Amino acid sequence: MLWHERLRIGQSLIDDQHRALILRISSLLALPHISDEAFNGLVEHLQTYVQQHFDDEEQLMEEVGYPLLEMHRKIHQTFRQQWVEQVAALGQGEVTIAQRNTLLQEVGHWIVTHIMAEDQKIGDFLRQQKIIDGQSMQSPDAQDASLNLLDYFLSEVQFQQEQLRAVVDALPYALFAVESQSGQVIIANTQAQQLGLQQGELLTLSPHAPVTERLPLDQTFSLPVAEAIAEQDAIRQEYMVTHQGAPACYLYRAVPIRDHGGSLFQVVVTAVDTTAIKRDEERLRYAAFQSGVAEMSISILHNIGNAIMSIMNRAEQMEEKSQELTNIANLLKRVGPASRKRLADGQSAEAVLEALLPALEEMGGQLDQMAQEHCRQHARKIRTGVAHISEIIKIHQDSAQQVMVSQFNLVELLDDAIVIQSDLLDKYGVEVELELSAELSELSLPRSQMLQTMINLIKNSLEAIAQQMQQQPGHVGHILISAAPLEVDQVQIQVSDNGCGIEPEKLEQIFRFGVTSKKRGTGFGLHASANFVQSVGGKMGAFSEGVGQGTTLTIQLPVRSEQEAL
Structure with missing residues (x-):
């Protein structure tokens, strides 16, 4: 609302009062937030205005003999009454x-x-009476007065448009707006122009196939418009694009605008550069992954240590058996001298050989037993331990690589995942059962993060079982891991x-950072796992019938990740 010279009636007192009130109201309307003090001040001013100004106007009309005084006074009285009722209504709450x-x-x-x-x-x-204290003004006819009123409101509409612009x-x-029939860009703010979109430009709004690769940014402007027109509703879509020679990500929101008849005639679109946000999210995911790798490394080193201890035990047992071999070797060394002495003493060769055979047979049996039960068995266990260490190191090397599909x-x-957690599984005597569908296909996902996620879930189950064992001695732990294809x-x-x-009421909270249902839990593993699952377009949920009743964690994943590193 603006003050305009066309609002002057030519009497300074009345014009000044009109101008002061209009400027005060317009200044408040321009504020993003009207304070209580400013609003209450205006209400008090209006209460004074409807008394003093109306009295001043009526006094002027009496002094100059204005013939329409009574009708004008009734208009004032009607407004006074309406204003009193409005103020009373405002005071009720x-x-x-x-x-x-x-x-x-x-x-x-x-x-x-009222002024116009x-x-x-x-x-x-x-x-007409030549009673004027301001500048000379021509007397407009009724048509001019209507035009003046129209001009005033047109000027105010123009002002509001300039403010909106x-x-x-x-x-x-x-932000840009597109005419739905022609595809012409009718509004393009400064930010849109900097992206290369100009007002008056024509966009092709024909239906398009799903976007499967990065497009130049200027080729994506029409996509949300066409989709909003096709859906006849607001849409939200994110596109991986190239802009100024670099990969980027833009989030589009398109809202269809309808006329009074309900027909769609415009689509207003906002485009927000979310590249930095996506990169920050990726950094956070990678930081969580690295933290998980560090935790996994501790478990891996512990498993390697256990394997080495097993190898050392086998080596010590072989060392103990080597003493028995030395004893047998010493016995064999004495066979020759003892046999020659007996022959020298006059015993026949046949008698000497007959005396030696039982001893040789006994020593042969002992050597065979040691080879079968000790040397070969220990050698096999040592080979298994070394292979286990090699397997653990390979898994760790694979998981330590940077995130990639x-x-x-x-x-x-x-x-x-089970091998990495085998030490804890053996420690608590937990049986792991696998139910895997034969129809499972290979997955195309970030393998290292997927491995860490499964390690986290198995570890979560182990910790829950360990806590149940403390509360219920003799409890036998069991973990069931199942996997099957769902839909396409x-x-x-x-x-x-x-x-x-x-507890059922806490199920929705367990994926939040720092939230855990276990006494020794950190509240990190499930949070990191849920973040990964969501990042590849999957879902994660939990079910439990209550305390002491076990838990089932469910993951739904796409077979192929649509995620593409920025």
């Missing part, structure tokens, strides 16, 4: 910002309309245990 704006707009509209339609009649009368240009993201066999990955390009993995369980 808290006034919202919307109510304040509505009241100001209604009062401002009434004042401008009624007070200008007083100005006409004063000019300034707000749109000040937005920190691109690769194709892998799910069954082999589950075996790797989807796979479901479940890890169920008979551990300490979770």
Whole structure:
């Protein structure tokens, strides 16, 4: 709402009062937030205004003999009564910002309309009577008065449009509007123009195939518009693009605009550069992954240590058996001298040989027993231990690589996860059962993060079982890992245990960082796992019938990840 020279009636006192009130209302409407003090001050001013200003106007009309005084006074009285009722209604409760704006707009509209339609009649009368204290003004006829009122509101609409344009240009993201029939860009703010979109440009709005590769940014402007028109509803879509020779990510929101008849005639679109946000999210995921790798390294080193201890024990036992071999060797060394002495003493060769055979047979038996039960067995165990160490190191090397999508066999990955946790599984005597569908296909996901996720789930079950064992001595732990395809390009993995369980009301919280249902839990493993599952477009959930009833964790994953590193 603006003050305009066309609002003058030619009497300075009345014009000054009109101008002061209009400027005060318009200045408040321009504020993003009207304070209680400012609003209450305006209400008090209006209460004074409807008394003093109306009295001043009526006194002027009496002094100049204005013939329409009584009709004008009734208009004043009607407004006074309405204003009293509005103020009383406002005093009955808290006034919202919307109510304040509505009241100001209604009062401002009434004042401008009243000035143009009624007070200008007083100005006409004063000019006819040559009673004027301001600049000379020609007396307009009824048509001119209507045109003046129209010009005023057109100028105010233009002002509001300029304000809106300034707000749109000040937005920190691109905004543009497209005519739905022709595809012509009718609005493009500064940010949109910097991206290469110009007002007046024509966009091709024909239906398009799903985007499967990075497109130049300027080739994606029409995509959300066409989709919003096709859906006849607001849409939200993110595109991987190239901009200024570099990969980027833009989030589009498109909202269809309809006319009074309900027909779609425009689509307003915002485009937000989310490249930095995506990179930050990737850094956070990688930091969580590295933290998981560090935790996994401790487990791996512990497993390697256990394998080495087993090899050392076998080596010590072989060393002990080597003394027995030395004893047998010494006995064999004495066979020759003893035999020659007996022959020298006159014993026949036949008698000497007959005496030696039982001893030789006994020593042969001992050597065979040592070879079978000790040397070969220990050698086999040592080879198994070394192979186990090699396997653990290989798994660790694979998992330590930077996050990247690769194709892998799910069954082999589950075996790797179990191998890494085998020490704890043996320690608590927990049986792991696998139920794997024969129809499982290979997955194309970040393997290292997937491995860490399965390690986290198995470890979570182990910790829950260990806690249940403390509360229930003699409890035998059991973990069931099942995997099967769901629908097209989807796979479901479940890890169920008979551990300490979770209170049902806390199930939705266990994937939050730092939240755990176990006494010694960190609240990190499930949080990191849920983040990974969501990052590849999957879902993760938990079910438990309550404390002491075990828990089932369910993961639904796409067979192929659509994630592409920025």
